Amino acid sequence: xxxxxxxxxxxxxxxxxxxxxxxxxxxxxxxxxxxxxxxxxxxxxxxxxxxxxxxxxxxxxxxxxxxxxxxxxxxxxxxxxxxxxxxxxxxxxxxxxxxxxxxxxxxxxxxxxxxxxxxxxxxxxxxxxxxxxxxxxxxxxxxxxxxxxxxxxxxxxxxxxxxxxxxxxxxxxxxxxxxxxxxxxxxxxxxxxxxxxxxxxxxxxxxxxxxxxxxxxxxxxxxxxxxxxxxxxxxxxxxxxxxxxxxxxxxxxxxxxxxxxxxxxxxxxxxxxxxxxxxxxxxxxxxxxxxxxxxxxxxxxxxxxxxxxxxxxxxxxxxxxxxxxxxxxxxxxxxxxxxxxxxxxxxxxxxxxxxxxxxxxxxxxxxxxxxxxxxxxxxxxxxxxxxxxxxxxxxxxxxxxxxxxxxxxxxxxxxxxxxxxxxxxxxxxxxxxxxxxxxxxxxxxxxxxxxxxxxxxxxxxxxxxxxxxxxxxxxxxxxxxxxxxxxxxxxxxxxxxxxxxxxxxxxxxxxxxxxxxxxxxxxxxxxxxxxxxxxxxxxxxxxxxxxxxxxxxxxxxxxxxxxxxxxxxxxxxxxxxxxxxxxxxxxxxxxxxxxxxxxxxxxxxxxxxxxxxxxxxxxxxxxxxxxxxxxxxxx
RNA sequence: GCCGGGAUAGCUCAGUCGGUAGAGCGACUGAUUCGUAAUCAGUAGGUCGCAGGUUCGAUUCCUGUUCCCGGCACCA
Numbered sequence: 001x002x003x004x005x006x007x008x009x010x011x012x013x014x015x016x017x018x019x020x021x022x023x024x025x026x027x028x029x030x031x032x033x034x035x036x037x038x039x040x041x042x043x044x045x046x047x048x049x050x051x052x053x054x055x056x057x058x059x060x061x062x063x064x065x066x067x068x069x070x071x072x073x074x075x076x077x078x079x080x081x082x083x084x085x086x087x088x089x090x091x092x093x094x095x096x097x098x099x100x101x102x103x104x105x106x107x108x109x110x111x112x113x114x115x116x117x118x119x120x121x122x123x124x125x126x127x128x129x130x131x132x133x134x135x136x137x138x139x140x141x142x143x144x145x146x147x148x149x150x151x152x153x154x155x156x157x158x159x160x161x162x163x164x165x166x167x168x169x170x171x172x173x174x175x176x177x178x179x180x181x182x183x184x185x186x187x188x189x190x191x192x193x194x195x196x197x198x199x200x201x202x203x204x205x206x207x208x209x210x211x212x213x214x215x216x217x218x219x220x221x222x223x224x225x226x227x228x229x230x231x232x233x234x235x236x237x238x239x240x241x242x243x244x245x246x247x248x249x250x251x252x253x254x255x256x257x258x259x260x261x262x263x264x265x266x267x268x269x270x271x272x273x274x275x276x277x278x279x280x281x282x283x284x285x286x287x288x289x290x291x292x293x294x295x296x297x298x299x300x301x302x303x304x305x306x307x308x309x310x311x312x313x314x315x316x317x318x319x320x321x322x323x324x325x326x327x328x329x330x331x332x333x334x335x336x337x338x339x340x341x342x343x344x345x346x347x348x349x350x351x352x353x354x355x356x357x358x359x360x361x362x363x364x365x366x367x368x369x370x371x372x373x374x375x376x377x378x379x380x381x382x383x384x385x386x387x388x389x390x391x392x393x394x395x396x397x398x399x400x401x402x403x404x405x406x407x408x409x410x411x412x413x414x415x416x417x418x419x420x421x422x423x424x425x426x427x428x429x430x431x432x433x434x435x436x437x438x439x440x441x442x443x444x445x446x447x448x449x450x451x452x453x454x455x456x457x458x459x460x461x462x463x464x465x466x467x468x469x470x471x472x473x474x475x476x477x478x479x480x481x482x483x484x485x486x487x488x489x490x491x492x493x494x495x496x497x498x499x500x501x502x503x504x505x506x507x508x509x510x511x512x513x514x515x516x517x518x519x520x521x522x523x524x525x526x527x528x529x530x531x532x533x534x535x536x537x538x539x540x541x542x543x544x545x546x547x548x549x550x551x552x553x554x555x556x557x558x559x560x561x562x563x564x565x566x567x568x569x570x571x572x573x574x575x576x577x578x579x580x581x582x583x584x585x586x587x588x589x590x591x592x593x594x595x596x597x598x599x600x601x602x603x604x605x606x607x608x609x610x611x612x613x614x615x616x617x618x619x620x621x622x623x624x625x626x627x628x629x630x631x632x633x634x635x
Numbered sequence: 636g637c638c639g640g641g642a643u644a645g646c647u648c649a650g651u652c653g654g655u656a657g658a659g660c661g662a663c664u665g666a667u668u669c670g671u672a673a674u675c676a677g678u679a680g681g682u683c684g685c686a687g688g689u690u691c692g693a694u695u696c697c698u699g700u701u702c703c704c705g706g707c708a709c710c711a
Contacts, residue, residue, distance in 0.1 A: 112638060112639055113639085114639075114640080115639085115640070203639095203705060203706070204638090204639065204640095204705085204706075205638075205639070205705060205706025205707065206637065206638030206639065206706060206707060207637095207638085207706070207707045207708085208637080208638095208707060208708060211707080211708075212708080213636075213637070213707080213708045213709080217637065217638055217707080218638095218707095219638080219639090220706065220707080222705095222706080248703095248704095252646075253646090259702095259703090260702085261684080261685095261701065261702045261703085262702095264701090264702065264703090311711090312711085315711070316711065319709090319710085319711090334711085335711070337711090366710085368709080368710070369636050369637095369708080369709055369710090370636070370702090371636060371637075371706090371707080371708080371709085372636090372708085372709060372710065373703090374704095378710075462711095463711045464711070465711075466711095468711090482710080485711095487711080489711095514711085548671095550668085550669080550670050550671085551668045551669075551670090552668060553668080578667080578668075579669095579673090579674085580667095580668090580669055580670095580671095580673085580674065581669080581670060581671055582669090582670090582671065582672060582673070582674095583672080583673055583674080584671090584672095585671050585672055586671095586672035586673055587672085587673085588672095589672055590672080596671085598670075598671065600670055601670095602670085610670090610671085612671065617671095619671070
């Protein structure tokens, strides 16, 4: 029997018997064999040691390729698992995949791992790498695998094979050395030695078996892994830098806001933080006006009867705060929509009036689980740039399209271009007919399509009343947060009795679109802080300029300059402290003030100012008469 | 909410194998008026998160609790 192997360059070589990727690589050059991680066989990644027994086109994948990196990380997970089982007998293995930057493995063990264990485990991993155990692939019978894992006390693994793997599916076992094995799809490196040294365990954490909070809790160990030590080093450096951008840290340094025990999940905005808020709010208010919204304001608490009608009592009660007075129970609003419907319902509407667009900087309280709270990104009291559009079914697509364009412009104005867009589709538990859902989902797709953007779809993650578009931004350490959203709602208007009179004098329920661009003011400002590392653009900076005199003789002039800026609507301060100019510059530079205006005797005499821009070494001296225009040009 | 870790001066942190705490920065006072990233000297400042327990004695050990951090679950 002879097989034909086709190489990436089109060359064909024939072999008399099944041949492994490693042998092919060695045939080309020992150097290639050394660098090889896996082999691509007819487009599929295979182990280098797996015999190729039929004609195939192949490509050796060296360890510097992205596809190899995933294998390296996956291998690291398995070496981690072996290390843990060698160190802590009786610990059960479950799953251990590669992740975006590394890997993790979930273990079942009575005693949770501690940070101190990580060091020990990592050392054991390095030892296993040094042993250079061969990694071999075997195909096992389904029953045999179940029997093996049950006999070994590996109940999670056995359960997964029984329930998660079909009997006729190919079941592969990977052995590391003679004694240790795990069930795995592969592929893997030829031996543990190939893993190299560019990995590091970073944290432990509890997780639920199969991601279900009703199940047992497992212990997850996270690690990072790269092809080379330099890449690992660069990654760790990057993480260190990212941590400096943490909005919680910067808020303290820049005196923006604080949070305290008596108000968990809520924010005390300090003057500088609130100045940012005001800048964002004024900007968004302008967007409301330009895009046809009327700003309204609903009450903060309303009788529970209203929330029973809206469906929140049944579906959202756990997340709501309640309060009582004179034998009536009120709910603190977790959303603004029911309030807006009351405003809509206060008058009679004709189809000619639609679409009607209401907007509100709506303060909401949601009783979020304590473990979900995170700085100002996830809070219990927040303000949405909320809006509700009441329109006909025919108007939905145009409204969604217009919203999307506007939203993208807003993100760009704040400096964000890297957004991910998702459409959350019908969930299993839902209201309305399939036909209505088809139309609603298609309307969202059509709107995004016409805007020429890419999106991913999340089946089953829509709201019970309708599908939604979600706009996500990432924080400094890569966690994605939803900011904007556009939701199509066919249910709420009916439940709360919203109507309009159509062309035939018939009363109809309008469609309601729930939409937000920045989402939560708190979260958005948090992301802004991290995205700009605290150095906010001029128009958002809480203090845009500080006027710093060099000698006290110039104090009067400095005050005059500052007043001029304030009169022009700029946020400016003076620094008249008895300190050297070096000291003042250092301090304001660290506070990330966009412009430091230095005035000495010379400036006072000549009626000029010397401008020092954030992050720029050179200064420029301009006439006092020009300074406002110069600053305003900064945006 | 679940698992783990943490909480010491305004901030960043050190420390006490149980004998009630210390640095730097900041603040305050005084001197200094010095042209582009820290002038010098002095002073004040702490229920060691909160509540119990063990102990002659607890900031330290134990239990509970609150909040924070990481992970998971949750996130209309």
